[in-house]
Amino acid sequence: MTNSRDSAIDLGLLLPFQISQLNSALNAQAKVIISRYGDLNLAQWRIVRVIALGIENTTTPVRKATGIDKSQFSKMLSVLEKKGYVVLHPFESDKRQHVIELTQKARDAHERLGPVLDARQQHLIATLSEEELAVIYKAIRVMADAATKTDFADPKPIRKEE
Amino acid sequence: MTNSRDSAIDLGLLLPFQISQLNSALNAQAKVIISRYGDLNLAQWRIVRVIALGIENTTTPVRKATGIDKSQFSKMLSVLEKKGYVVLHPFESDKRQHVIELTQKARDAHERLGPVLDARQQHLIATLSEEELAVIYKAIRVMADAATKTDFADPKPIRKEE
DNA sequence: TCAATAAGGTGGAAAAGTCAACAATCAAGT
DNA sequence: ACTTGATTGTTGACTTTTCCACCTTATTGA
Numbered sequence: 001m002t003n004s005r006d007s008a009i010d011l012g013l014l015l016p017f018q019i020s021q022l023n024s025a026l027n028a029q030a031k032v033i034i035s036r037y038g039d040l041n042l043a044q045w046r047i048v049r050v051i052a053l054g055i056e057n058t059t060t061p062v063r064k065a066t067g068i069d070k071s072q073f074s075k076m077l078s079v080l081e082k083k084g085y086v087v088l089h090p091f092e093s094d095k096r097q098h099v100i101e102l103t104q105k106a107r108d109a110h111e112r113l114g115p116v117l118d119a120r121q122q123h124l125i126a127t128l129s130e131e132e133l134a135v136i137y138k139a140i141r142v143m144a145d146a147a148t149k150t151d152f153a154d155p156k157p158i159r160k161e162e
Numbered sequence: 163m164t165n166s167r168d169s170a171i172d173l174g175l176l177l178p179f180q181i182s183q184l185n186s187a188l189n190a191q192a193k194v195i196i197s198r199y200g201d202l203n204l205a206q207w208r209i210v211r212v213i214a215l216g217i218e219n220t221t222t223p224v225r226k227a228t229g230i231d232k233s234q235f236s237k238m239l240s241v242l243e244k245k246g247y248v249v250l251h252p253f254e255s256d257k258r259q260h261v262i263e264l265t266q267k268a269r270d271a272h273e274r275l276g277p278v279l280d281a282r283q284q285h286l287i288a289t290l291s292e293e294e295l296a297v298i299y300k301a302i303r304v305m306a307d308a309a310t311k312t313d314f315a316d317p318k319p320i321r322k323e324e
Numbered sequence: 325t326c327a328a329t330a331a332g333g334t335g336g337a338a339a340a341g342t343c344a345a346c347a348a349t350c351a352a353g354t
Numbered sequence: 355a356c357t358t359g360a361t362t363g364t365t366g367a368c369t370t371t372t373c374c375a376c377c378t379t380a381t382t383g384a
Contacts, residue, residue, distance in 0.1 A: 014279070016286070017208065019188060020185055024229065026305070041340085043341095060361090060363090070363070096350075096363065121176055140181070142289050143184060146285055147191045222332070233334075236333055236334060257379060258331070258332045258378075259333090328381100329380100333376105336375090337373085339373085345367105346363105349360100351358100353357090354356080
């Protein structure tokens, strides 16, 4: 399990499969690292990070930036509030939304964890060149776009019995 | 949700995050396609496929090839057995394991779905060149390997309070 | 042969994620 | 101002996934 030679990644199988495997490994790694530095889970950490980086600070944009389902986002946000990582303020421009403000606790957590995760990112891409990274970013965009279609080449229209 | 422009994929954020997003999109796509052709879920389908392709046919190697957690693997396998996709035989070389045999039903399912998923794969990589694909496969290997470490560069040895 | 250790499988609990219904709000037109 | 339709966030039920502790089988080494 800790050795990639055991996994299907070396079997030359299909790409989505390999990406799934890679994602699992990355998730597990992130989870271990994050839990070592506090009591946030991955989703919660991502919310904190998006806000700490100043990317967004109101609910809907943060939710979309993190890619979290709105149901889970609502739950995670209330957990963050309970644990004292965020304070929610009314958002005057749209009273359905909230402005999310990080507490000192959240900023501290971000300052401790951020560098560690940056180091991890460096570690992940250490052996890849700029050009290769550019290819990867492009491929992610292309495939994410292609993944939105489910009705492409059906070899046969299919009538099945069960 | 169906439009990648709304997601973090365009935000230039960290790689693991983007991979996670991509994986979600691919999963959702695969789920739709597979459910259209039968009553298997992704994990079950992968088990069937690994066996149908003749890669492995005993429990532990199949489990490792599919990358599924051993607990879930056990459950999925018994579901497959109940639904009549596989028959389990004792494995004389190691009585803890089983030999997994596909039924005709499973082979039929594989013959129907395989080509569809091949078409999907083609669709996903349609705009990528051979060289780019090679880079991607390499990057997946490299990152999957790098993801097995959790104790690399700690910027500071860290003494934390909680 | 007999412990001791490792590996596989199982089942239950916990966590994460999904889905559908609902109320509040907004935007746009009338 | 009023109505209609869409968006947002919340909640609770439900499903899926992940984690963990236990038991059985193998393997190793006295």
